[in-house]
Amino acid sequence: MTETATATGYARLESLMARGSSFFGSRYAILGGAMTWVSERNLVAAISNAGGFGVLASGAMQPERLREEIQATRALTGKPFGVNLITLHPQLLEMVQVCLDESVTHIVLAGGLPPGDAIERAKNGGAKVVCFAPALALAKKLVRSGVDALVIEGSEAGGHIGPVSLTVLAQEILPHITEVPVFVAGGIGRGEAIASYLEMGAAGVQLGTRFVCASESIAHPNFKKAFIRASARDAVASVQLDPRFPVIPVRALRNQGVEEFMQTQRRIIERVDRGELDLAAGQLEIEHYWAGALRRAVVDGDVETGSLMAGQSVGMVKAEQPVAEIMQELIDQAAGFLSARVVGEVA
Known part of the structure; x- marks a missing residue:
């Protein structure tokens, strides 16, 4: 050229x-x-x-x-x-x-x-x-x-x-x-x-x-290593389990934490069904899951149960x-x- x-x-x-x-x-x-x-x-x-x-x-x-x-x-x-x-x-x-x-x-x-x-x-x-x-x-x-x-x-x-x-x-x-x-x-x-x-x-x-x-x-070295190893298809969107809880999907690298989020949703839905929580409180608890999980991954380096929030460009x-x-x-x-x-x- x-x-x-x-x-x-x-x-x-x-x-x-x-x-x-x-x-x-x-x-x-x-x-x-x-x-x-x-x-x-x-x-x-x-x-x-x-x-x-x-x-x-x-x-x-x-x-x-x-x-x-x-x-x-x-x-x-x-x-x-x-x-x-x-x-x-x-x-x-x-x-x-x-x-x-x-x-x-x-x-x-x-x-x-x-x-x-x-x-x-x-x-x-x-x-x-x-x-x-x-x-x-x-x-x-x-x-x-x-x-x-x-x-x-x-x-x-x-x-x-x-x-x-x-x-x-x-x-x-x-x-x-x-x-x-x-x-x-x-x-x-x-x-x-x-x-x-x-x-x-x-x-x-x-x-x-x-x-x-x-x-x-300042992301933890473990967090960075997970990104460097990942491909585009590893960055998946979370799934909403119950239409009563309009949880905004979160895209993150697939790990144990993604499965734990599903289990968290199930537990909270059951508590709402039993009358232990109202809908608003239940949704707030679901959202709070991500805040703690993200910190565990980025700051503490827990890439197994923490949230590895990443876009699909992670493969690049x-x-x-x-x-x-x-x-x-x-x-x-x-x-x-x-x-x-x-x-x-x-x-």
């Missing part, structure tokens, strides 16, 4: 990423997926320092704990980064205020339809608001409510997932939402895919699984690498894909 074609590929990639890069204030329109226990100060700072946009996963943190993590992240990077807040958090507005007090530029609201007062407080405080849209109708509603950008995440992703693949969501949503930048997520592990979605109209991409085995990730994770190296691989692959297009057009 000629130097001209190669240079054209990088220039084309920069052009396609321009809207997303400008929105985040980053070199690349590559957003780090917020993964509880994984996306903490070290990984987030490394992603931002490598030209992407790191996002802290606040999970079940309390406001002051979040403040500490934001300040610790800022000590590691002078680049912009964001914070992911769970919409069901009982202190959501306080968490938003902490972000504003700490001059966080972008707040990502995840885990359900964001309350209007949370969006309003964030925007009035000067932050950009990013929300997840699992369907076109909801995407339009969120745009009307004033959100500044959207993420559409396919069922190929890790953790809590929706029912529709990214290949379908991108076709449904990208042609119709142009008022705000739309970032795509779910199953993305190589630069060629990034380039393809950019050409479809995405402003950028979000990657989580690809960064789990970064050198800067082959080794532990520095974030900067991962980022450069993705950019080179994307630019190479676009360069080949140029050569093909000339031929």
Whole structure:
């Protein structure tokens, strides 16, 4: 391939990423997926320092704990980064205020339809608001409510997932939402895919699984080894046993913990049937299973009974690498894909 074609590929990639890069204030329109226990100060700072946009996963943190993590992240990077807040958090507005007090530029609201007062407080405080849209109708509603950008995440992703693949969501949503930048997520592990979605109209991409085995990730070595050994078909979605308990499916690597989750559901359903728990309390217990199981895997290294939340792109994770190296691989692959297009057009 000629130097001209190669240079054209990088220039084309920069052009396609321009809207997303400008929105985040980053070199690349590559957003780090917020993964509880994984996306903490070290990984987030490394992603931002490598030209992407790191996002802290606040999970079940309390406001002051979040403040500490934001300040610790800022000590590691002078680049912009964001914070992911769970919409069901009982202190959501306080968490938003902490972000504003700490001059966080972008707040990502995840885990359900964001309350209007949370969006309003964030925007009035000067932050950009990013929300997840699992369907076109909801995407339009969120745009009307004033959100500044959207993420559409396919069922190929890790953790809590929706029912529709990214290949379908991108076709449904990208042609119709142009008022705000739309970032795509779910199953993305190589630069060629990034380039393809950019050409479809995405402003950028979000990657989580690809960064789990970064050198800067604090995930336990056992957790990383499980990712490196896994293939795409090992990342399976959990099954809902009873329609009375609309449990959001979780994609994770198949292990004993997946089977234990099924048993947990059965035990809780039996307790509800006996009148020991009401439906709401039963569902909350089912959801609490994942929080503890994920910590056991990521922090303690229990890869047998812990939750190995992973997207189907896990099969493309082959080794532990520095974030900067991962980022450069993705950019080179994307630019190479676009360069080949140029050569093909000339031929």
